[in-house]
Amino acid sequence: MRIDNKNMEAIPDKVLDKALAEQALSANEILQLLTAEGAAATALFQAARTARSKYFANKIALYGFIYFSTHCRNDCAFCLYRRSNRGYGRYRKSGAEIVAAAKALAASGVHCLDLTMGEDPYFLDRGSEGLDELTAIVGEVKGQTDLPLMISPGVAPEQALKALHEAGADWYACYQETHNRRLFAALRLGQNYDRRWRLKQYARSIGMLVEEGLLVGVGDEAADALQSLQAMGELAAAQLRAMTFAPQANTPMAGPPAADCRRELNLIAVMRLVFPWTLIPASLDCQGVDGLKARLSAGANCVTSLIPPQSGLQGVSRATADIDEGRRDVASVLPILAEMGLRAATVGEYRDWLTHLRGRQAAAKCKEAA
Numbered sequence: 001m002r003i004d005n006k007n008m009e010a011i012p013d014k015v016l017d018k019a020l021a022e023q024a025l026s027a028n029e030i031l032q033l034l035t036a037e038g039a040a041a042t043a044l045f046q047a048a049r050t051a052r053s054k055y056f057a058n059k060i061a062l063y064g065f066i067y068f069s070t071h072c073r074n075d076c077a078f079c080l081y082r083r084s085n086r087g088y089g090r091y092r093k094s095g096a097e098i099v100a101a102a103k104a105l106a107a108s109g110v111h112c113l114d115l116t117m118g119e120d121p122y123f124l125d126r127g128s129e130g131l132d133e134l135t136a137i138v139g140e141v142k143g144q145t146d147l148p149l150m151i152s153p154g155v156a157p158e159q160a161l162k163a164l165h166e167a168g169a170d171w172y173a174c175y176q177e178t179h180n181r182r183l184f185a186a187l188r189l190g191q192n193y194d195r196r197w198r199l200k201q202y203a204r205s206i207g208m209l210v211e212e213g214l215l216v217g218v219g220d221e222a223a224d225a226l227q228s229l230q231a232m233g234e235l236a237a238a239q240l241r242a243m244t245f246a247p248q249a250n251t252p253m254a255g256p257p258a259a260d261c262r263r264e265l266n267l268i269a270v271m272r273l274v275f276p277w278t279l280i281p282a283s284l285d286c287q288g289v290d291g292l293k294a295r296l297s298a299g300a301n302c303v304t305s306l307i308p309p310q311s312g313l314q315g316v317s318r319a320t321a322d323i324d325e326g327r328r329d330v331a332s333v334l335p336i337l338a339e340m341g342l343r344a345a346t347v348g349e350y351r352d353w354l355t356h357l358r359g360r361q362a363a364a365k366c367k368e369a370a
């Protein structure tokens with residue numbers, strides 16, 4: 001994305017027309033959209049839906065979520081699963097349990113399976129033994145479901161990422177959470193900003209699709225979101241996520257939940273306008289099915305964090321809410337889509353989107369090389 005630094009004043013309608021014509025917005029115009037309220041926010045969301053329909057018509061992707069290990073070697077200040085949180089019971093699912101959950105999700109009608117773990121030392125710190133086991137699990141899930149796969153193993157060695165891609169992983173999800181280095185250091189304690197960033201660039205260079213993500217409400221400001229939009233454009237990420245921070249007990253950032261998710265919704269809409277061809281999640285991990293409509297109305301086009309009930313699997317920021325009640329499943333989501341004039345994509349349509357996104361990522365790479 002190109003951001004002009006001209007100090008342009010424009011009424012929101014003009015800004016939205018410009019965005020819908022896919023013209024570069026100035027920094028001031030983007031800030032205006034990020035902070036829009038009331039009628040201006042309503043117009044912003046309407047424009048975001050228009051931009052979505054240009055590339056995706058009324059079709060929505062569904063992502064099954066398998067958080068197969070909640071062990072982690074890191075100590076992120078915001079996270080329930082940080083290693084210092086010794087009071088929290090953890091699990092690591094076996095290969096057979098992961099495959100069973102994947103098959104159940106595939107049968108329920110999801111288009112993509114998101115295999116996520118904390119940075120589990122069992123897989124990442126035992127040399128080739130752990131990495132080979134992880135790769136074999138991914139290969140088995142691919143073989144048993146033949147669905148597009150997203151993996152989120154944290155910061156893994158490059159050769160492991162390549163092996164996971166060859167075993168069938170289409171996507172690499174790795175969230176910076178912020179592109180403000182000071183804030184990154186306060187959130188991802190003791191972690192290396194550049195190493196995390198470079199791994200996403202590496203994933204892209206070997207043909208993986210990349211998902212980038214932000215946390216909203218962690219001391220960030222609109223200017224930080226602006227900086228993140230610039231970074232997302234440089235990365236040419238194919239999926240872009242924004243989630244409102246949910247404070248977790250027994251962590252340094254414990255506290256009352258955010259009063260609302262308005263900043264997240266604005267960010268979803270702005271990401272849709274600036275990168276209209278991308279996949280943008282409406283995560284059930286934020287406010288469950290009750291929060292789905294607002295996110296889809298803001299321009300999101302995939303429903304993520306669908307989790308099979310009674311599987312013992314957890315979410316990330318709302319670890320257990322709605323799961324065993326069966327409210328994070330495809331059957332709960334489809335009527336909401338229908339009510340909004342939307343429908344689930346077919347797997348074939350989702351695969352076509354991935355082909356288009358790969359082409360965009362490759363073109364961005366060529367432009368960089370030129």
Ligand code: SF4
Pocket residue numbers: 072073074075076079080081082083117118119154
């Ligand atoms: S955010 Fe991820 S890397 Fe950080 S502590 Fe939680 S599980 Fe570990």
